[in-house]
Amino acid sequence: MRPRSGPTVEHRVLAARLRMLRERAGVSLQAAAEALDAHPATVRRIERAETGLDARQVRVLLDRYGVPAAEAEPVMAGLGTANLPGWWHRWRGAMEPWQQEVIGIESSAGLVRTWHPALVPELLRTPDYAAALCRILYPAESPAQRTRRVELLGERQRRMAERGAALWALFPAAALHTRVGGPEVMAGQRALLTEAADRPHVTVQVVPLDFPPHPMTGVPPLHLMRVPAPEIADCAVLETPGARVEITDEPDTVMQYRIRLDSACASAPHPGSPLPGGG
Structure with a gap:
């Protein structure tokens, strides 16, 4: 353990x-x-x-x-x-057990590539969007517990931006049609995505609804992380709903995920394209 x-x-x-x-x-x-x-x-x-x-x-x-x-x-x-605990130690009550390992890697990653098949990727969510999702995903938790989850996400985002880590996100336009928290929340989320796409270390690609299937179609949320330390291998995290989260640094497995993600990104609209219309 x-x-x-x-x-x-x-x-x-x-x-x-x-x-x-x-x-x-x-x-x-x-x-x-x-x-x-x-x-x-x-x-x-x-x-x-x-x-x-x-x-x-x-x-x-x-x-x-x-x-x-x-x-x-x-x-x-x-x-x-x-042997010192990571900065995220005080947030461990707001984390799933597997997240502790993932955030430990993410906190020093120079590059994070992320795909979500249905929602705005986590590291690009506004606090309101994240809070609305928490109310759906964790209905049994107290408001205070859900607030801690949102605060943790904000801290992860802040630290990534502070150290200039690169974030490359790919997701389908369906995420912009899935109304999370209502019209105002979605308007704020779209505004953040538009602003984030202009940041020097952020790449945002959205696959339009009328695009054909691509290599990531149907694949659960995936994150690829690279830490600028030769002793640390690239890591892949596959979040399969209802199943054990797969965290691996096995080179062949990571390479296969990278190839699929590369192909999907190559077939998607060029970064910087206007966001598709959303509901």
């Missing part, structure tokens, strides 16, 4: 570095576990950033791998930062 608040990118980088150092040294999981007097699953969890980085364990592993002091000390020095 991953840390409750989800691992930070700093944590992921150090965990990946430990795996690479073990592999470089030719040390098996079993041998590394024996050095810790633990089960191989413990080493696997450390390398996958699924548990906190204990200084004693990390030092033992570095010694077992024969890592020279000049290379080991930066790893040890980074443990304090890697």
Whole structure:
């Protein structure tokens, strides 16, 4: 199980570095576990950033791998930062368990590509649009709980804009005909989309209603994220309604999703085209 608040990118980088150092040294999981007097699953969890980085364990592993002091000390020095909870920790009560992992990656991503088959993508929603959806999707929650969800989304959007991360969103014009929260809410949402499309780091593509099927037709919400750190592989998140959310960094799987999304974007109107009419 991953840390409750989800691992930070700093944590992921150090965990990946430990795996690479073990592999470089030719040390098996079993041998590394024996050095810790633990089960191989413990080493696997450390390398996958699924548990906190204990200084004693990390030092033992570095010694077992024969890592020279000049290379080991930066790893040890980074443990304090890697073990700090992410900024989203205080919002964890407003998050689904899988979101903690996703937001941990998103918070340092340099590029986020997103597709939604029926609604305005999350990172482009206005507070009013997001609040109206929360009332539908989480009817059993208190107004205060739903407000926290909307606040979390706003914080994610703010942090992405602040660090200049690129956002590329694709969605069908049907989203603009699906009335969420009433005419005023939809008018505000359309105004935000028009304004966002002019931002230097945002790309918005809307597939018109009369366009033929494309490679993303019928595909659940998909997010592709790239973190500017060589130790962190590109990640794909597929949100399948009523099923387990798929989060993967397996290169072949991510590549297949990227190819489908690339093809769909290539067939959609050019970014900067006027938004289709909405109801």
